[in-house]
Amino acid sequence: xxxxxxxxxxxxxxxxxxxxxxxxxxxxxxxxxxxxxxxxxxxxxxxxxxxxxxxxxxxxxxxxxxxxxxxxxxxxxxxxxxxxxxxxxxxxxxxxxxxxxxxxxxxxxxxxxxxxxxxxxxxxxxxxxxxxxxxxxxxxxxxxxxxxxxxxxxxxxxxxxxxxxxxxxxxxxxxxxxxxxxxxxxxxxxxxxxxxxxxxxxxxxxxxxxxxxxxxxxxxxxxxxxxxxxxxxxxxxxxxxxxxxxxxxxxxxxxxxxxxxxxxxxxxxxxxxxxxxxxxxxxxxxxxxxxxxxxxxxxxxxxxxxxxxxx
Ligand code: NAD
Numbered sequence: 001x002x003x004x005x006x007x008x009x010x011x012x013x014x015x016x017x018x019x020x021x022x023x024x025x026x027x028x029x030x031x032x033x034x035x036x037x038x039x040x041x042x043x044x045x046x047x048x049x050x051x052x053x054x055x056x057x058x059x060x061x062x063x064x065x066x067x068x069x070x071x072x073x074x075x076x077x078x079x080x081x082x083x084x085x086x087x088x089x090x091x092x093x094x095x096x097x098x099x100x101x102x103x104x105x106x107x108x109x110x111x112x113x114x115x116x117x118x119x120x121x122x123x124x125x126x127x128x129x130x131x132x133x134x135x136x137x138x139x140x141x142x143x144x145x146x147x148x149x150x151x152x153x154x155x156x157x158x159x160x161x162x163x164x165x166x167x168x169x170x171x172x173x174x175x176x177x178x179x180x181x182x183x184x185x186x187x188x189x190x191x192x193x194x195x196x197x198x199x200x201x202x203x204x205x206x207x208x209x210x211x212x213x214x215x216x217x218x219x220x221x222x223x224x225x226x227x228x229x230x231x232x233x234x235x236x237x238x239x240x241x242x243x244x245x246x247x248x249x250x251x252x253x254x255x256x257x258x259x260x261x262x263x264x265x266x267x268x269x270x271x272x273x274x275x276x277x278x279x280x281x282x283x284x285x286x287x288x289x290x291x292x293x294x295x296x297x298x299x300x301x302x303x304x305x306x307x308x309x310x311x
Contacts (some may be wrong), residue, residue, distance in 0.1 A: 001026060002301045003044060008051035009035055010073060012264040014290025017298070024301040030303040035262045039063045047300060049073060049293050061088060069300045073293035074099060074280055076230060076246035078203045086232035093296050096152060098288030104156035106279050107198050110252025113273050114224055114259040115140055118202035140164035146194030148187070148210065149201035149229065150179045157198060158182050169194065191218040195224065203230040211235060216242040227277045236266045243271045254279050
């Protein structure tokens with residue numbers, strides 16, 4: 001029997017699966033703990049299930065004297081100090097596939113919203129106006145989409161974009177296999193030839209600020225940029241300059257350097273469509289990632305195996 005802490009909100013599907021395994025695990029659900037409160041209690045647990053709110057920093061993990069397993073319901077594990085977890089022999093697992101369609105659909109939704117100014121048109125209608133002239137849009141068909149990061153979400157978005165008649169080019173220095181029929185290009189070429197750029201990379205030292213003043217300078221005039229990956233892969237000050245100058249015609253952002261952003265922030269820019277980090281926030285995705293996180297913890301309790309181990 002192992003003791004499991006659920007420290008972020010998990011969907012009922014996941015909680016029910018945990019309840020059904022009382023022979024192998026005992027579960028406490030304690031959501032909304034401060035870092036200090038988490039440090040006080042984490043020493044009692046063998047495993048923890050988190051989403052993105054709980055930060056398993058070095059000083060929290062130092063107190064986790066019994067912890068052997070972390071399950072992240074979702075993909076990004078940048079809220080866990082992976083190097084320190086590894087040093088302590090704590091296995092970190094994620095649930096990679098459950099939110100792929102949700103995030104790819106949001107990225108596509110941002111593209112469609114931007115190219116036809118749908119949120120702006122809606123706001124105009126709601127203020128009683130009938131402004132057709134300022135709402136001349138652009139088509140996605142026959143345009144080039146450059147995807148940075150050709151993993152699960154990048155590939156899914158490329159399927160959708162090709163169905164709409166776009167040409168898709170991709171940059172990914174790690175994936176060596178065929179990119180699902182998509183033309184692989186170097187980053188410089190992607191910047192130079194894409195009408196749209198969508199980011200689907202994890203946050204790493206290599207991807208931090210991959211969109212910056214220098215990369216924007218290489219892009220086509222009127223490029224549009226989508227980020228449903230992680231805040232910080234775009235240098236927001238550089239993006240603001242690009243938007244102000246007209247070099248960048250618009251941006252769709254689900255993630256931000258600071259979340260929630262400060263009072264003055266890039267989401268307020270008139271050429272930006274913004275959502276509050278809701279890429280994986282669909283009923284289906286949450287049910288899927290919560291269930292998978294519950295299952296990998298139960299499997300760990302019964303077999304000692306780490307499924308989907310990322311560190
Ligand atoms: P994935 O691991 O399948 O794909 C990521 C890809 O990025 C990999 O193919 C990898 O090779 C590539 N990559 C790594 N470093 C790179 C670099 N320097 N340049 C170009 N490519 C690089 O992950 P995924 O499931 O497709 O998710 C992608 C990202 O989306 C996640 O890392 C996460 O940060 C983000 N995400 C956001 C939300 C949200 O709510 N907005 C939800 C889920 C995932």
